[in-house]
Amino acid sequence: MVKPAIATPAATNPFFPLPFLVISRRRETRDTVTLRLRPLSDVRLIAQPGQFMMLSxxxxxxxxxxxxxxxxxxxxxxxxxRAVGSVTRHLVALHPGDQIGVRGPFGTSWPLQLAHGQDVLLVAGGLGFAPLRSALLAILRERWRYRQVIVLYGARSPADLLYRRDLSRWLQRPDLVLRITVDHPDQYWRGQVGVVPNLIRQMAAFFEPANTVAMICGPEIMMRFTIRELQKHGIPDERIFLSLERNMQCAIGLCGHCQLGPFFLCKDGPVLPYSRLAPFSEIREF
Structure with a gap:
């Protein structure tokens, strides 16, 4: 029996999408779904939390x-x-049994090893919870490697919350601090109301700034104010990590569409420490 090959630059052409089968589809919100994909070739694409794939x-x-x-x-x-354009609308409409093309993985990953023995602060806004969910699942799989684990998650409304079943389970875990807030509550909402950075002030007693690794993903404005709040509470810029995905097309640093200052975010990112990004934080689409 031939064993499947692990994907390496020598094993797969980064420009050539491999066939994958949709094996499950879970609706998260009115315009967002989670797809689970299985390879139809002998090459396995092994992605780390924080990395991205090109789905076609x-x-x-x-x-x-x-x-x-x-x-x-x-x-x-x-x-x-989330269905926001032509390709994503087609992806959201897929069902088990459909096929798509996948190439990757590309980019940098969340600094999980750096966070060993540290407090971990995950701050997510909207669909930004998706890249952070993979990091959280990896952390919970090896929970003993980390100290305090704090998750702060904000959405526009209760109807926009992702991973409801996960959230229910995580709220019951004694080894995880999870706080959720929404901008626009409905009549049934009994949780917090407001922006995500406000949660950081409430959680300040739960982490030691010098021994904390923060990971952030969400809308630009949310990340800007989150960074400022983390800085106010003493977390160094080199321990604040952001995921920035911008206009990625080739995914291997050739086309230049995702360039931010000297960085090609598809290759040098999407995950970068704020200490490297700070000089370019005023560039549009940061």
Whole structure:
């Protein structure tokens, strides 16, 4: 029996999408679904939390989508996708049995090893929870490696909350601090109301700034104010990590569409420490 090959630059052409089968589809919100994918070739694409794949719909196009989960079986991928354009609308409409093309993995990953023995602060806004969910699942799988684990998550409304079943389970865990807030509550909402950075002030007593690794993903304005709040509480810039995905097309640093200052975010990112990004934080689309 021939064993499947692990994907390496020598094993797969980074420009050539490999066929994957949609094996499950879970609706998260009115416009967002999570797809689980299984390879149809002998090459396994092994992605780390924080990395992204290029997902292609045949005859339509391709888009960069971060991995949002851990593989249940070797080579499987999980992606949470919101319908915001032509390609993503087609992806969201897929069902089990459909096929798509996948190339990758690309980019940098969340600094999970750096966080060993440290307090971990995950701050997510909106769909930014998707790249951070894979990091959180990896942390919980090896929970003994980390000290305090704090997750702060904000959404526009209760209807926009992702991963409801996960949230219910995580709220019951004694080894995890989870706080959720929404901008616009409905009549049934009994949780917090307001922006995510406000949660940091409430959680300041739960982490030691000098021994904390913070990971952030969300809308630009949310990340800007989150960074400022973390700085106010003494977390150094080199221990604040952001995921920035911008206009990625080639995914290997050739086309230049995702350039931010000296960085090609598809290759040097999407995960970077704020200490490297700070000089370019005023550039549009930071």
């Amino acid at each position: 719909v045949y005859g339509v196009g391709e888009v960069p989508i971060s991995v949002s989960g851990l593989p249940r079986r070797p080579g499987e991928l999980e992606h949470t996708i």
